[in-house]
Amino acid sequence: MNDTNTSIRSLLRPAITSAVLFMLLTGLAYPLITTAAANLLLPWHAQGSLVQRDGKVIGSALLGQDFTAPRYFHPRPSATQAPDPKDPSKTVDSPYNAELSAASNYGPTNRKLIDAVAGRARAYRSENGLAANAPVPVDAVTASASGLDPEISLANAELQLPRVAAQRGLPQADVERLLNEHAATRVFGLFGVPRVNVLDLNLALDALAREGQHGTKS
C-alpha cells in the first residue's frame, strides 16, 4: 500500500507539469505558429475568403447567403435560426445566419419534414412556372447540413434559369453560358458533385448587367 502511495506522489509533479506544458505547446504555440504561417503565405484564405465589391465586404466565397429576389438564383433551404428580437428566450427562422450554423435534424419519418418539403415544392414550382406535378430536384426542397450551403445542383439551376433570364431581360443562352462558366465539376473526375456556387453566379449576373449599362452609355 505504501508502495502505491509513493508511486502516486512521484507521479503528481509530471502529471501537473505535463498538463501546463502541453497546454502551452499544443493549445497556444501550435495554433499561433500556424496562424502566423497562414497569414504570411495565404492571407486571403486565412481570413475567411471574404469577397468584396466596390470596396465593401459582401460575403464569403465559401458561405451561402440568402437570396429571395426573382432576378437572382436562389440557394437551398436553410434551417438556421436566430434569437427572437422580441423575446430572446425564443428563436425565429433566420436563413443563412452565419452566427449559428444548424440543420433541421428532422428524421425521415418526421411529419414536420414531409410538410416542409411539400410546402417548398409548391413554392418552387410556382416561382419557376412549373406544372403542378413537375419533378423538383431534391436539393431545392431539402435543408442543408450547415444551413450555409453555398451551392446548388445544376438540375436546380437549370430550372431557375428561365425565371432569372426573364426577370433580367436577358436571352436564356447568355445566362446558360454564365452558368456553364461557373459550374464546378468533379475534382479529378471523382470527388464531389457537379454543382454551382450561388453567390458566384449571382455576382457574375450583376457584373453582366453593369457591363450592359456601360455599353449603352458609351
Next chain:
Amino acid sequence: MTTNILYFVIMLACMTALAIPMGHYLAKVFTDERHALPERLTYRLLGVDPDRGMRWSQYGMALVLANAAMGLLGYLLLRVQAWMPLNPSHLSGMSPDLAFNTAMSFVTNTNWQAYSGENTLSNFSQMAALTFLMTVSAATGLAAGAAFVRGLGHAEKPEIGNFWVDFTRIVWRILLPVCFVLALVCIWQGVPQTLASDAVATTLEGAKQHIILGAVASLETIKHIGTNGGGFYGANAAHPYEDPTPLINTLHILSMLLIPAALTVAFGRMLARNRQGWVLFGAFFVMFVGFLAIVYPAEQAGNPQLTALGVDQHLSATQPGGNMEGKEMRFGIAGSSLFVTATTAATTGSVNAMHDSLTPLGGLVPLGEMMLNCVYGGKGVGLINLLQYAILAVFLIGMMIGRTPEFLGKKIEAREIKLVMLAVLAHPICILGFTALAVLWPHVTDSLGNTGPHGFSEILYAYTSATANNGSAFGGLSVNTPFYNTTIGLAMLIGRYGTLLPMLAVAGLLASKKTLPETAGTFPTATPLFMALTVLVALVVGGLTFLPALALGPLVEHIAMLHGQLF
C-alpha cells in the same frame, strides 16, 4: 453510380497505401532507443527518467493522473473564459455541468458537444482548452495502444514501456508535424486561421451577415488526425469553413483512418509478425466495407415519402439525388456516406452530414459501428478493442478443440479472459443501462427533436456515441440539460477507462508470461480463417447484444417509412 463506386475503391486503396509508411514510422517512434532534443527537455521539465520501464499498473496510473490534470486544467479554462484574452464578444464562462461535460468529452477523445462553438466559445478557449485537449487525448490513446502492443511482444518482462516517453514522442514526432502541414493544406482550400473572431458582410440583397472566424484550421486537422471530432462550429465538418471542398473532405476522411489503420502495420513490425498485422488490418477492412455497403445504397435510394411529393431523388449528371436533407451539395451522397462510415468507424465523431436526418438503415450504420467499436476504432484503442475480440476468438476456439488457448505464443488463461470480458461487457452495460435510465427518467423525453422510433434512436445514439468515445450525435436531441450533461459525461468516462485499463492489465499479464514455441497443435492466428473468426466473434458478441435496441429504433422506423407512417 459507377463514378461513386470507383471513388470508394480509390479511397480505400489510398488508405491502404498510406497505412504502410505511416505504420513503419509509428513502429520506429514506439521503439526508438534515442531521445530527440525537445523530448529530453520535456523529460527534464517533467522530472521523469525516460529510461525507466513501467509495469502496466504504473503505466495506467501515470495515464490516468496525467489525464486528470489535463481534464481539470481544461475545465478551469472553460469556466474562466470571461477573463481570458481573445474574447471580443464577451462570452461568459461555461456553467459547471456544461464545463464538466465538455472537459470530460475532450479529454476522453469523445468530443461530444452539448453547445454550439460559435456562440459559446472564444477563440482563446477553442485553442487553449479544446485544441490542447484534442491533441493530448489523441496522444494518450495512441500511447496506450503502443504499450499494449509492446506488452504482447515481451516475454517474462512485465514492463510495457514508459508513459511519459510514449506520450511526449507522439506529440512531438507525429501529431504536431503532421497537423501543421495538413493545416496549411486546409487553409489553402479555404479553412480560416486567424485571431480575428468575426467579420460583417452586407449581402447582395442588403442583409447583414455576421461571419464567425477563428483558428479553425489548427483545430480541424488535429480533430481528424487525432480522431477527436469536436467542431469549431455547431455544424461541425458540414460547415463550409471546416470542410470547404471535396478535396478537403477526402483529406479529412483519409486523416481519420490513417493512424488507426497504420497501427495494425506497426503492430506487425513491432512483434515481427507482419502477417498477423495484416490479418488485423483485414478484419478492420472487411467490416468497414460491409458498413459502407449498407449506408451508401440506403442514402442514395432516398426517402419514399419525398418521392410521393414529386421530388426527384435520382442520381444524374446534373444532381446527386438521394436523401439530401441534412447534407451538403459539395459532398453529395457518396462523399457524405463515406464520411459517415469513416467517422463512426474511427470514432472521430465529426460529421459532414447530419446523422439525425439519415434514412433509418443509413442511421443504423453509425450506431452499429460505435456499438462494435472495433472497426478501425479510435487512436490506439481501436486496435486494443479488436485484439480483445481476437483473444476471445482464440479462447472460444480453444474451448471447442479442447486445448489451452494461445495467442502470439502466450497462454490465455482465466485471469486474462476475465479482464477481457470485463472490457467487453463494460461497453453494452454502459450504453444500454443509461439509455434505459433516460427513457424512464421523468421529463427527459422533452428533449427529443423527433418522436416515434426515431426519438428512441436519438437517446440510444447519444449514449452509444458517448461510451464509444465517438462524439457524433443525432443532433435533434437537446442535450444541454443537467441530466444529459452528467450521465453522458459519466458514460464517456466509463467507456474510456472501463475498457482501456482492463486491457492494459491484460497486456501487463501477457508481458510477464513465457513465449511458447509454436507446435503442430498451435492454432494459427495469422490466417484469413482467423480473421473471419475474429469478425464473427465481434459481430456475434458485440452485435447481438444490441440487436433488441436496434430493433426498437432504426429497424421499426425503416418499416414505418416504407409504409408511409409519419410521427
